[in-house]
Amino acid sequence: MAAGHAHPLYRSGDSPVHRLPPEVKIVAALVGVCCVVATPRTAFGVFAGYLALLAGIWVLAELPFGWILRRSVIELPFVALVVLLPFTGEGPRVDVLGLSLSEPGLHGAWNILAKGTLGVLTSLTLAGTTPLRDLLLGLQRLHAPQLVVTIATLMLRYVDVIAAEAQRMRIARISRGHDPRFLWQAGATARGIGALFVRSYERGERVHLAMLSRGWTGTLPQLSDRRTTARQWLTGLVPAAAALGLAVTGWVIA
Amino acid sequence: MTTDAAAPAAATRVAPSLAVEELAYSYPDGHQALRGVTLRIERGERVALLGPNGAGKTTLVLHLNGILAPGHGTVSVGGLPVTRQNLQEIRRRVGIVFQDPDDQLFMPTVAEDVAFGPANFGVTGAELAARVDAALATVGMSEHRDRSPLHLSGGQRRRVALATVLACEPEILVLDEPSTNLDPVARRELAEVLLGLDATMLMVTHDLPYALQLCPRSVILDDGVVVADGPTRELLADAELLRQHRLELPYGFRLD
Numbered sequence: 001m002a003a004g005h006a007h008p009l010y011r012s013g014d015s016p017v018h019r020l021p022p023e024v025k026i027v028a029a030l031v032g033v034c035c036v037v038a039t040p041r042t043a044f045g046v047f048a049g050y051l052a053l054l055a056g057i058w059v060l061a062e063l064p065f066g067w068i069l070r071r072s073v074i075e076l077p078f079v080a081l082v083v084l085l086p087f088t089g090e091g092p093r094v095d096v097l098g099l100s101l102s103e104p105g106l107h108g109a110w111n112i113l114a115k116g117t118l119g120v121l122t123s124l125t126l127a128g129t130t131p132l133r134d135l136l137l138g139l140q141r142l143h144a145p146q147l148v149v150t151i152a153t154l155m156l157r158y159v160d161v162i163a164a165e166a167q168r169m170r171i172a173r174i175s176r177g178h179d180p181r182f183l184w185q186a187g188a189t190a191r192g193i194g195a196l197f198v199r200s201y202e203r204g205e206r207v208h209l210a211m212l213s214r215g216w217t218g219t220l221p222q223l224s225d226r227r228t229t230a231r232q233w234l235t236g237l238v239p240a241a242a243a244l245g246l247a248v249t250g251w252v253i254a
Numbered sequence: 255m256t257t258d259a260a261a262p263a264a265a266t267r268v269a270p271s272l273a274v275e276e277l278a279y280s281y282p283d284g285h286q287a288l289r290g291v292t293l294r295i296e297r298g299e300r301v302a303l304l305g306p307n308g309a310g311k312t313t314l315v316l317h318l319n320g321i322l323a324p325g326h327g328t329v330s331v332g333g334l335p336v337t338r339q340n341l342q343e344i345r346r347r348v349g350i351v352f353q354d355p356d357d358q359l360f361m362p363t364v365a366e367d368v369a370f371g372p373a374n375f376g377v378t379g380a381e382l383a384a385r386v387d388a389a390l391a392t393v394g395m396s397e398h399r400d401r402s403p404l405h406l407s408g409g410q411r412r413r414v415a416l417a418t419v420l421a422c423e424p425e426i427l428v429l430d431e432p433s434t435n436l437d438p439v440a441r442r443e444l445a446e447v448l449l450g451l452d453a454t455m456l457m458v459t460h461d462l463p464y465a466l467q468l469c470p471r472s473v474i475l476d477d478g479v480v481v482a483d484g485p486t487r488e489l490l491a492d493a494e495l496l497r498q499h500r501l502e503l504p505y506g507f508r509l510d
Contacts, residue, residue, distance in 0.1 A: 132362075133362045133363070136362075153360075153361070153362065154360060156362055157359075157360050157361065157362060157402075157403070157404070158360070160404050161356055161404065203356075203357060206352065206354065206357040207357050207358075207360055209316075209321060209352075209357075210350075210352050210357050210358045210360075211360065211370075212321060212345070213319050213321065213345055213348075213349075213350045213352075214345065214370060214371035214374060214418065214419070214422065215342055215345045215346060215371060215374030215375050215422070216374060217342075217374060220370075221369070221370065221373030221374060
């Protein structure tokens with residue numbers, strides 16, 4: 001339904017995962033991430049289990065591993081600090097390849113790396129199989145705060161309009177010979193951003209007027225009356241149940 | 255258009271689509287934008303509202319559906335006065351197509367945007383779907399229903415903006431500068447759609463030839479008052495009148 005909104009994290013398809021209602025997928029992903037976070041960090045086998053579970057979903061959703069891997073690079077800046085932990089950590093030390101590393105530091109690094117990666121992979125799986133428009137619909141059906149859904153819907157529509165406006169302003173600037181190379185020459189760019197803010201604010205007011213004119217009452221009407229069946233919920237929550245099973249296993253063996 | 259129950263006792267004659275009486279308004283900064291405007295538009299009329307920049311045209315439009323509340327005077331639509339209690343019904347009856355379609359079209363897809371208005375006015379299910387289909391068919395945009403407004407041309411966006419208002423089945427259609435930023439073909443296509451509508455219409459414009467083509471009657475507003483009201487051809491042929499109110503026909507045009 002959202003043909004016009006291809007985003008780089010979405011891979012269109014018609015797999016059973018793609019066809020699941022968005023709210024089911026959101027709940028399943030949320031449960032999955034909570035299970036991962038709650039798993040004791042020393043239950044190494046359980047983390048492998050989560051990865052296998054995700055891999056199973058990718059096969060089902062026809063998401064190539066390489067495609068997922070390239071997009072998971074987004075995690076890198078967030079885990080960069082993790083590298084420091086084994087060197088700076090306190091407590092008993094172990095020798096690895098001639099380096100003396102802190103044992104709690106190693107465990108801490110592993111904890112962040114494993115859980116962070118699994119979280120990113122889960123989110124990528126959700127984003128890869130659900131168009132943005134449907135994610136919003138899912139949030140709306142899950143009774144997410146009305147204001148949040150409205151803001152997200154408007155953002156989805158206007159981020160491109162504002163980006164195009166910024167682009168036109170930039171072209172108009174460089175067409176008049178503006179070529180900032182140093183920080184102190186960036187004044188014009190900064191004023192451009194200020195002007196863009198004011199323009200976007202004014203546009204916001206005009207959009208609001210236009211919405212009021214068509215009877216806006218503060219809530220977005222639910223426009224799709226597709227019902228989600230109990231069967232769809234059950235199917236969609238199978239991976240979530242599996243993740244829950246893995247988390248419990250983790251607590252038992254740890 | 256179907257519910258006239260709210261109209262007052264004058265059942266013998268049809269209430270005018272729009273009746274503005276002695277409307278005056280000044281902005282909070284003290285600028286007096288309207289100084290006693292009286293205007294009556296009968297059902298089925300197509301009227302152009304002309305005037306220079308700053309004449310009060312937009313201020314008048316924002317009074318028609320109660321976005322601005324008059325300082326003095328009254329507005330009624332199809333016999334129903336514009337008051338706080340009637341606001342929702344008034345906004346259904348007055349369909350405003352704004353100047354920039356990007357301000358009007360805010361939903362992710364065309365069909366959802368067209369459904370937004372009627373859904374707010376309580377239309378649901380099969381009837382809502384039928385309204386959306388009918389409005390998109392009227393403006394010739396049915397095959398683009400699932401696209402994002404962002405990926406449409408200027409003319410297409412304008413027609414979708416018109417459809418979003420038509421889907422509300424308004425008593426009076428108010429168009430704010432409908433021909434701006436349109437190429438000649440899109441401009442003509444929009445005119446054909448508008449001429450094909452069986453609707454009461456108030457068109458705010460600087461495009462005098464467009465007013466002549468679409469509206470048999472014109473009203474000139476200047477400095478917050480109505481300074482002329484008559485057949486469009488007669489008003490536009492009066493060069494002295496146009497000059498007094500900072501209006502002029504494009505180069506090469508003559509009406510006699």
